[in-house]
Amino acid sequence: MDINTITLCGGGNAAHALIPIIRTHFQGTISLFLPYKDEAEHFQFLIREDQHIKAYTPKGVLNARPDRVSKSAAEACQDADLVIISLPAFAHEFTLSQILPFLKPNALVGTMPARSGFEYSALRLLQDHQREAIGIFGFQTLPWACRITHYAREVDILGQKASVGLAAFPHSISEELADDFTRFLGLTITPLPNMLTLSLANVGQLIHPGIMYGLFKGQEDCKYRKEDIPYFYQGVTQETARTLEHLSAEVRNVTQALQTRNPVLDLSQVISLKEWLLTTYSDSIADSSSLQSCFVTNRAYQGLRAPMKEIEDGYFLPDFQARYLTEDIPYGLVVTRAIAQLAGVQTPAIDEVITTTSRWMHKSYLERGELCGKDIQDTRIPQKYGIQDVKDIMF
Ligand code: NAD
Numbered sequence: 001m002d003i004n005t006i007t008l009c010g011g012g013n014a015a016h017a018l019i020p021i022i023r024t025h026f027q028g029t030i031s032l033f034l035p036y037k038d039e040a041e042h043f044q045f046l047i048r049e050d051q052h053i054k055a056y057t058p059k060g061v062l063n064a065r066p067d068r069v070s071k072s073a074a075e076a077c078q079d080a081d082l083v084i085i086s087l088p089a090f091a092h093e094f095t096l097s098q099i100l101p102f103l104k105p106n107a108l109v110g111t112m113p114a115r116s117g118f119e120y121s122a123l124r125l126l127q128d129h130q131r132e133a134i135g136i137f138g139f140q141t142l143p144w145a146c147r148i149t150h151y152a153r154e155v156d157i158l159g160q161k162a163s164v165g166l167a168a169f170p171h172s173i174s175e176e177l178a179d180d181f182t183r184f185l186g187l188t189i190t191p192l193p194n195m196l197t198l199s200l201a202n203v204g205q206l207i208h209p210g211i212m213y214g215l216f217k218g219q220e221d222c223k224y225r226k227e228d229i230p231y232f233y234q235g236v237t238q239e240t241a242r243t244l245e246h247l248s249a250e251v252r253n254v255t256q257a258l259q260t261r262n263p264v265l266d267l268s269q270v271i272s273l274k275e276w277l278l279t280t281y282s283d284s285i286a287d288s289s290s291l292q293s294c295f296v297t298n299r300a301y302q303g304l305r306a307p308m309k310e311i312e313d314g315y316f317l318p319d320f321q322a323r324y325l326t327e328d329i330p331y332g333l334v335v336t337r338a339i340a341q342l343a344g345v346q347t348p349a350i351d352e353v354i355t356t357t358s359r360w361m362h363k364s365y366l367e368r369g370e371l372c373g374k375d376i377q378d379t380r381i382p383q384k385y386g387i388q389d390v391k392d393i394m395f
Contacts, residue, residue, distance in 0.1 A: 001108070001176055005029040006184070007080035008066070009095050011039035014086035014112065016155035017146035020055035023064035026184050032066040033076035033099065042152035043069040056149075057157045074102045082180075083109040086142075088323065089331035090378075093121050100129045107134050108177065110168070114138025115327065116202045116335035117380025119169060119195035120393075124385040135173045138198050140165035143187055159300060161280060163188035165269065167198040169395065193266035196393060199339065200255060200270045205332025206247045207273070208324035213353045214240025215306055216318045220360065223315045229308050233301035241292035246349035248273035251336060257343040262394050320360035329357055330379040334365045338381035341371065342390040 006022060008015050011034045022030060034040040043066060046052065052063040070076040077083060077099045085095050092111055103109065111118050122136045145159040166181060166189050168174040174191035181189040192198060214237060215230055216222075224230070236244070255270045277285065277294040286297035295301060307322035333354055340347045354366050364373030371381060382393050 001081070001173075001180055003028065003081040003180060003184075005031060005079050005081050007031040007033055007077050007083045007099075009033045009076075009083065009085040009099065010087040010091075011036060011043070011152075012087065013146045013148050013155065014142055016053060016148050016152075017055060017144055017157045018084065018086055018112075019053055019066055020062035020064035020155075021144075021157070021186065022184050024062055025186050029068065029079075030064075030066045031076050031080060032069040033071075033073060033095075034069060035071045035073070035098065039152075040069050040071045046152060051153075053152065054154045055157050056154070057160075073099045077102045077107075078104070080104070080107055083107060085109070085111045087111075089115040089118075089327050089380075092118060093125070093380075096122060096125050097129075100125060100131050100134070103131065103134055105131075105133050108137060108168075108173070109134060110137030110139070110166075112139040113141045114167075114195075114198050114202075115331040115380075116199040116205060117331060117382065119199070119395075120382045120385040120387060121380050123169065135168060135170065135177075136195075137166055137168035137174070137177055138195060139189075140167075140192065140198055140201060141204070143185060160187060163190050165190050165192040165198070165201070167192040167195045169195055171395075192269055194395060196258070196265070196339075196395070197267060197269050199335055200251055200267065201276075202332055202336075203273060203276050205328045205336060206244060206251070208328040209333055209353050209357050210244040210247050211236060211240060212306075212318075212320075212322075212324055213356060214243050216360075217356060220318065220320075223311065223317060224308065225314055226316065229305045229316055232304045232306045233295045233298065234304075235306065236292055236295040238292055241290065241295070243349065243353070244273055245291055247333075247353065250340070250345070250347045250350050254336065254340045254343050254345045254347070257345045258339075258390070258394065261343070261390060265394050318360075320357070325357050325361055329354060329361070329363070330365065330375070334371070334376075334379045335381055337366070338371055338379075338383055339393060342382065342387070342393060344390075 046065045052065045055062040118138045143164045144157045146157045178189045178191040255267045274291045284299035287293040307319040308316035309319040363375040367373045
């Protein structure tokens with residue numbers, strides 16, 4: 001593909017990492033669309049003062065800045081060949097609707113990471129804007145862990161994954177796009193067979209809500225001193241591992257039901273949670289004998305604590321507004337639950353985790369087993385976009 005201009009949408013951790021990483025491998029124009037608060041001004045300052053973002057990686061320091069920064073969608077996007085939306089999932093839909101009117105007819109636009117249900121929302125928007133020639137794509141996960149240490153100045157980039165999956169629509173563009181991204185990011189991007197794989201194989205939707213449920217069900221009001229805050233992954237007990245196994249098995253049941261209906265649909269990459277851990281962290285898991293041991297002996301997960309908020313001097317409560325729930329439930333597990341409903345598959349473990357964690361977030365998605373809670377419109381379930389037949393999600 002002829003890609004001369006890449007536009008990034010977002011000014012958070014992921015965007016800070018993407019600017020220096022792409023700059024290292026791509027000679028064309030990097031444009032930044034930043035309509036949020038005063039973020040654009042911080043990056044415009046970099047350009048004006050001839051300064052750079054410093055990215056600290058295990059292999060050394062990268063220095064880079066975008067070529068152009070704008071609060072205006074037209075200015076930032078009109079010559080883009082490739083647009084990467086690297087934002088929390090709640091911001092995907094309105095960002096896409098802001099930029100779509102200005103994109104070139106054959107531009108490509110996608111999310112990094114996609115989470116679940118991006119395809120339903122994006123295809124509906126393309127239709128509404130009569131921009132069906134635009135290709136869409138999504139990444140299975142963000143390839144790094146990254147944290148801004150100084151806004152528009154410094155970012156830490158850690159834990160690069162060996163490879164990351166990408167799905168696109170139409171599927172015919174996936175392979176070439178994956179090759180392009182492999183060059184632009186300097187790591188292996190593998191094409192996935194369809195966007196349904198992306199939604200179902202979103203492992204964050206299992207791991208994050210599943211572990212939160214295991215750690216805090218029945219302990220919601222327990223206060224912790226800083227040093228006693230539970231380890232998140234190392235805190236996976238046998239019981240939590242059983243919950244995770246049930247969640248993963250239900251996703252597999254949905255996958256099998258879909259494959260029975262449509263044997264040519266390739267969902268071979270929707271693998272079990274344990275298989276995913278062993279594939280992704282083959283070098284850092286010391287004991288792979290059980291799902292629990294894959295979490296607690298994984299070096300990549302060591303030392304990470306559960307999300308907490310400080311309530312009084314030195315005491316903390318579980319943070320139920322953390323992204324592990326506010327993103328992975330409405331843009332993850334609820335979407336999978338909705339796909340299960342279309343496929344006619346029961347999901348008791350998924351229902352229990354959604355119901356309990358929604359209560360913690362003061363949200364309601366499932367009511368008496370129906371996807372009709374008051375907050376269901378703030379999700380990306382296919383039914384919200386008029387899809388009522390399971391065959392309409394098998395693309
Ligand atoms: P972030 O919280 O740093 O993103 C914040 C940015 O989102 C802001 O700077 C702004 O540009 C935008 N934003 C926030 N509120 C907005 C609003 N109301 N309207 C418009 N824009 C708004 O997020 P991140 O860490 O960059 O993560 C991006 C995605 O990557 C998320 O889905 C996250 O779960 C995922 N992810 C991040 C990491 C990581 O290490 N940072 C790792 C894995 C996955």
